[in-house]
Amino acid sequence: MTTLSDPPRESFRLSMLLNDTRYRSYTFQFIALLCVIALFSFLGYNLVKNLQAAGLNISYKFLGETSNYDINQTLIDYSSQSTHWRAAVVGVLNTLLVAFLACVTATIIGVVAGVLRLSKNWLISKLMAVYVEAFRNVPVLIWIIIIFTVMTAVLPQPRDFRGENATASMWFDAVAFTNRGVYIPKPVLESGGMAVVIVFLLSIVGVFAYRRYATKLLYATGKMLPTGWPTLAILFVPALLTYFVLGKPISLEMPVLAGFNFKGGINILGSLIALWFALAIYTGAFIAENVRAGIQAVSRGQTEAAASLGLRPGRIMNLVILPQALRVIIPPLISNYLNITKNSSLAIAVGYMDITGTLGGITLNQTGRAIEAILLLMAFYLAISLAISFIMNIYNSKMKLKER
Amino acid sequence: MSDTHQHSIRFVRESMLPEQEPPATERGVIKWMRENMFSNIPNGILTLIALYAVYAILSGLLPWLLNGIWDAPSIRACREILDGQTGGCFAVLTERWNQLLFGFKYPNHLYWRPTVAFVLLFVAIAPVLFYNTFPRQMLIFTALYPFVAYWLIWGGSILVPIFALVGFGVGYIVYSKYVAQSFAMGFFGGIAGALVTWWLTGMIPVEGVLAMEAVPSRDMGGFMLNLILGTVCVSLSIPFGIALALGRQSDMPFIKWICVVFIEFIRGVPLITLLFVASVVLAYFLPPGTNFDLILRVIIMITMFASAYIAEVIRGGLAALPKGQYEAADSLGLDYAQSMRLIILPQALKISIPGIVNVAVGLFKDTTLVSVISMFDLVGMIRGPILASTEWNGVYWELLGFASFLFFITCYGISQYSQWLERQLNTDHR
Amino acid sequence: MKKSVILGALTVAGLAAGAAGAATLDDVKARGKLNCGVTTGLVGFAAPDANGEWDGFDVGVCRAVAAAVLGDPAAVEFVPTTGKTRFTALASGEIDMLARNTTWTFSRDTDLKFDFVGVNYYDGQGFMVPKALGVSSAKELDGATVCIQTGTTTELNLADFFRSNNMEYTPVPIETNAEAQQQYLAGACDVYTTDASGLAATRAAFEAPGDHVVLPEIVSKEPLGPLVRHGDNDWGDIVRWTLNALIAAEELGVTSANIEELSAGTDNPEINRLLGTEGNLGEMIGLDAGWGKAAIAAGGNYGELFEKNIGENTPIALSRGLNAQWTDGGLLYAPPFR
Structure with a gap:
């Protein structure tokens, strides 16, 4: 038996930095670090020098100054005397509003179109294929502009509602479709109105509780409780009862033609509708494809097995196919939500005052603080994206655990 | 009961009946329609609704299309000719055809040059897209194409693209000489060789040598600009995307960290903010007096944008490769560069091609966003000069429809190709 | 088409960086072209026609400056800018001057570091x-x-x-x-x-x-005027006095029709100084003696530009109003050329 001796200790040579795998990675990382530092100091140096030459500086003080401009859709109190910061917040809320509406609508459109595209009905499946291809292959900017243009060109102007021989009329005297947007009645809460709302919200919780109980009972005893009419009953009966008991504390404020526009009610701006629908229909086409792919990813044997158990086609879809398909559908679905949020920045094309329109638009123009405004804008979108990807990662890891 | 029945038989057929046609509901169009369109009541209702929708769309669209006016000097003349009938005013397309395709500043007599470049694009791209059908030698032309196209579209002295080509050539020679020793040495040596060549040739005066009329990039516009931005940015972003994907998979923490931050940052912000950076902010970050074209700044930004997305697609491809491939490469004693170059990347890229094509389609559509920063691409031309002009103020449908149509045929073509390719690559039979 | 663009641009950038800090006038002369920021299209003020030629009242000012500096009214690169991009385009040096119906305000002149050289249209x-x-x-x-x-x-x-x-x-x-x-x-x-x-x-x-x-x-009150970067006073002077030359030419009766005749020499010393036949005004701002003549010949004097692009005989049909010469009760008042 020979004793193992240490290998001959190699003296360190410079070439080992490049050729020895032990050191090479450090060399590369060091070079990369140098490059990054060099790049940033180059950019930073130029920035400082350019700003100095132009006599400007980087400062976020402008956010505290009076904005002096008005915004047409404000979810929180805002006037031209508010600060630029508040204008930015109004913009953020508007972005989130349109993104939320578009996400919900796009999901509905996408799921319906995706399921229908697999329908046995030839005409329907072909129509859905046309829809998906037509919308996927044309830029969303063009769709936004088209829908906005169509709305302004086709819908009547408020003036048309006026006079003896009005060319347009309101639906049920409550809803008016104009090319400035849609006017709908606005619920007004009087004293006690809040109670009705709370009861209604509680009923929603109640519906979920009932459904959960029904499922549990089904699994435990095989007894099937009806879900259709009890759901409706739980949802509406208590709320209606409180409504009448408290003496109709909620009234509707109808939009009325007064002056130049309709007054009262809620005005859903034309630019919001255009953006909302364009994003929903465009992204809906992508979601439809994901849904189709997800459904097709569930092997045929599952459908056949479910059918052999005697389930009806609707139940097969709801109980067997969709739950399995969801695992495939949800990750791309969330990235589509992300796309909607990012594409909502195209609001600028139709004059919807989202964050790009307020902070990255008028505020930037009026203050000339381009660098600051755009950095803030990017930070906002980045925060939203990271939040959504964070949720997505949680979901993914949760789903992964169940896989084998 | 059965007895009486037996007695009642008076006739027993002994020969076969002649074959009859299946009932009308079970054959031909009717059967097909019954099965495919009216299999049950909800289905039938759906079909009827769909039929009505198709009718409504076509009855609006067809007269407008067929009754269109193709020759008129302005929208008013159009309306006069139509005289109250439905019909599109497609005269705007014929009259502004060149503006829609080339923008309003590209010199009229030079339209043939981008057209030739566009046709050659197909020749150059064919051996890449259909690598089984076309001879490999055609790839040489593909490699030369960028330089030819640059010369055709931008004009100027032919020496500029030739010198650029020589630089690449020198870089490649240096690379192939040293790559046997070490990939890193070959790679950096190649870059150094190319840079030295460009620096040397940069000192040779090229003004007017074999020059075609130069066109500044500010004059590019129309659909041509979309195509230029799309092709340039996609092809530039593929190498960057590969590098980023490899960096993100790397076990060197710092490099991985840089790549992750870059990719997540770019993917987290909308393209439009990056375009704002290009148009409004970027100038502050460059040395004083530097004057990049807007188009060049936009190309840089869109390339960064696209490479982050392509990196994610390629990372997916890398992750989809079986671990055995990595281990096999290691067991052959290949180093990192060799195993990537020879084993991993060829397979990973092949898997990622459909994904890359999807990114490319998305990116091509996104090139329309440059209209927001006052560049006159197809959408910019329509929203700006054409709709603002006195003659064509109000011709929205025709122009926007035309733009959608152009984008549709391009993107639909590419996505059909991608599906075809997916079927080709999908060799496992499930 | 791909890398070479970047390389070419980098070379250009390198060259340009070498000349950084040099005066705008030298840049323009070296480039042989004036980069002038205009709107993306407003009929009468600046809009490309069907052939892509820019035309309009603001465009006329750009052409006059180009003619004064380079002797060629066509040596202008028109850079369309939006409300968002116009100020950074000017601040970053992408354009040499901005003639895009921009209102002269306190904060733009001071906080944003620009110099308004005058008013070419009094608007509201x-x-x-x-x-x-x-x-x-x-x-x-x-x-x-x-x-x-x-x-x-x-x-x-x-x-x-x-x-x-x-x-x-x-x-x-x-x-x-x-x-x-x-x-x-x-x-x-x-x-x-x-x-x-x-x-x-x-x-x-x-x-x-x-x-x-x-x-x-x-x-x-919307006094619209061309503007330049703050700090390069020589260049500011050139643009300012080119604009003044156009206004003074109308007051003095110099038009594109009679300019050849007048530049042979007249009895009016101010016309002579304006057209460069007397004195050395051109030398004082670093241009040829004939700069004023070239500027006026480019598109005519202020009145001619007005009439041709936005005047009462055009579809826009604006009357002179505040934009008449001070002698006619307007606000246009060019300082003396002396």
Whole structure:
């Protein structure tokens, strides 16, 4: 038996930095670090020098100054005397509003179109294929502009509602479709109105509780409780009862033609509708494809097995196919939500005052603080994206655990 | 009961009946329609609704299309000719055809040059897209194409693209000489060789040598600009995307960290903010007096944008490769560069091609966003000069429809190709 | 097409960086072209025609400067800018001067570090409404929906006007003039507001201009003028005095028709100094003696430019109003050439 001796200790040579795998990675990382530092100091140096030459500086003080401009859709109190910061917040809320509406609508459109595209009905499946291809292959900017243009060109102007021989009329005297947007009645809460709302919200919780109980009972005893009419009953009966008991504390404020526009009610701006629908229909086409792919990813044997158990086609879809398909559908679905949020920045094309329109638009123009405004804008979108990807990662890891 | 029945038989057929046609509901169009369109009541209702929708769309669209006016000097003349009938005013397309395709500043007599470049694009791209059908030698032309196209579209002295080509050539020679020793040495040596060549040739005066009329990039516009931005940015972003994907998979923490931050940052912000950076902010970050074209700044930004997305697609491809491939490469004693170059990347890229094509389609559509920063691409031309002009103020449908149509045929073509390719690559039979 | 673009540009960038810090005048001369920022298209002020040639009142100023500096009115690169990009384009040196109906305000002159060299059009914000609406004064616009072009002082003035009159309104912000026009014509807004000159230009492009009226109220002062970067005073002087030369030429009766004749020498020493036959004004601002002549010959004097592009015989049909010479009761008053 020979004793193992240490290998001959190699003296360190410079070439080992490049050729020895032990050191090479450090060399590369060091070079990369140098490059990054060099790049940033180059950019930073130029920035400082350019700003100095132009006599400007980087400062976020402008956010505290009076904005002096008005915004047409404000979810929180805002006037031209508010600060630029508040204008930015109004913009953020508007972005989130349109993104939320578009996400919900796009999901509905996408799921319906995706399921229908697999329908046995030839005409329907072909129509859905046309829809998906037509919308996927044309830029969303063009769709936004088209829908906005169509709305302004086709819908009547408020003036048309006026006079003896009005060319347009309101639906049920409550809803008016104009090319400035849609006017709908606005619920007004009087004293006690809040109670009705709370009861209604509680009923929603109640519906979920009932459904959960029904499922549990089904699994435990095989007894099937009806879900259709009890759901409706739980949802509406208590709320209606409180409504009448408290003496109709909620009234509707109808939009009325007064002056130049309709007054009262809620005005859903034309630019919001255009953006909302364009994003929903465009992204809906992508979601439809994901849904189709997800459904097709569930092997045929599952459908056949479910059918052999005697389930009806609707139940097969709801109980067997969709739950399995969801695992495939949800990750791309969330990235589509992300796309909607990012594409909502195209609001600028139709004059919807989202964050790009307020902070990255008028505020930037009026203050000339381009660098600051755009950095803030990017930070906002980045925060939203990271939040959504964070949720997505949680979901993914949760789903992964169940896989084998 | 059965007895009486037996007695009642008076006739027993002994020969076969002649074959009859299946009932009308079970054959031909009717059967097909019954099965495919009216299999049950909800289905039938759906079909009827769909039929009505198709009718409504076509009855609006067809007269407008067929009754269109193709020759008129302005929208008013159009309306006069139509005289109250439905019909599109497609005269705007014929009259502004060149503006829609080339923008309003590209010199009229030079339209043939981008057209030739566009046709050659197909020749150059064919051996890449259909690598089984076309001879490999055609790839040489593909490699030369960028330089030819640059010369055709931008004009100027032919020496500029030739010198650029020589630089690449020198870089490649240096690379192939040293790559046997070490990939890193070959790679950096190649870059150094190319840079030295460009620096040397940069000192040779090229003004007017074999020059075609130069066109500044500010004059590019129309659909041509979309195509230029799309092709340039996609092809530039593929190498960057590969590098980023490899960096993100790397076990060197710092490099991985840089790549992750870059990719997540770019993917987290909308393209439009990056375009704002290009148009409004970027100038502050460059040395004083530097004057990049807007188009060049936009190309840089869109390339960064696209490479982050392509990196994610390629990372997916890398992750989809079986671990055995990595281990096999290691067991052959290949180093990192060799195993990537020879084993991993060829397979990973092949898997990622459909994904890359999807990114490319998305990116091509996104090139329309440059209209927001006052560049006159197809959408910019329509929203700006054409709709603002006195003659064509109000011709929205025709122009926007035309733009959608152009984008549709391009993107639909590419996505059909991608599906075809997916079927080709999908060799496992499930 | 790909890498070579970047390389070419990098070389150019390197060359340009070498010349950094040099005066704008030298840059322009070395380039052989003047980079002039204009709007993306406003008929009468700056708009490309069907052949892609830029034409208009602001364009005329650019051409005059190019003629004065380079001797060639065609040596201009027109850079279309939006309300958002115009100031950074100028600050970053992408353009040498901005002639894009930009209002001269305190903060732009000081905080944003620009120099307004003068006023080439005295304007004010007005309102246009369809005649059918039956409105005769802007004070009756309570509750109206107003289309505005974003990125201008317009939206600030509008907010101020409605606030001071205690009226409500819904703003519809629009990016380009073309889209604002479409919205207004479709009735998506009751009122279109922008500078009165812009209203006239927009109205001129309508199918039936007679159906729309511009309300009498002018709610703001909008002195529009060309501007340059703060700090390069030599270049500022050149643009300022080119503009003044155009104004003085009208006052002195120098037109593009008689300029050849007058430049042979006249009895009026100021004309002689303006046209470079006497004195050394050109030398003082670093240009040829014939700079003034070239500038005026490029498109005519101020009055000619006005008449040709936005005057009463054009579809835009603006009267001179405040923009008449001081001798005719207007505000145009060129300092003496001496």
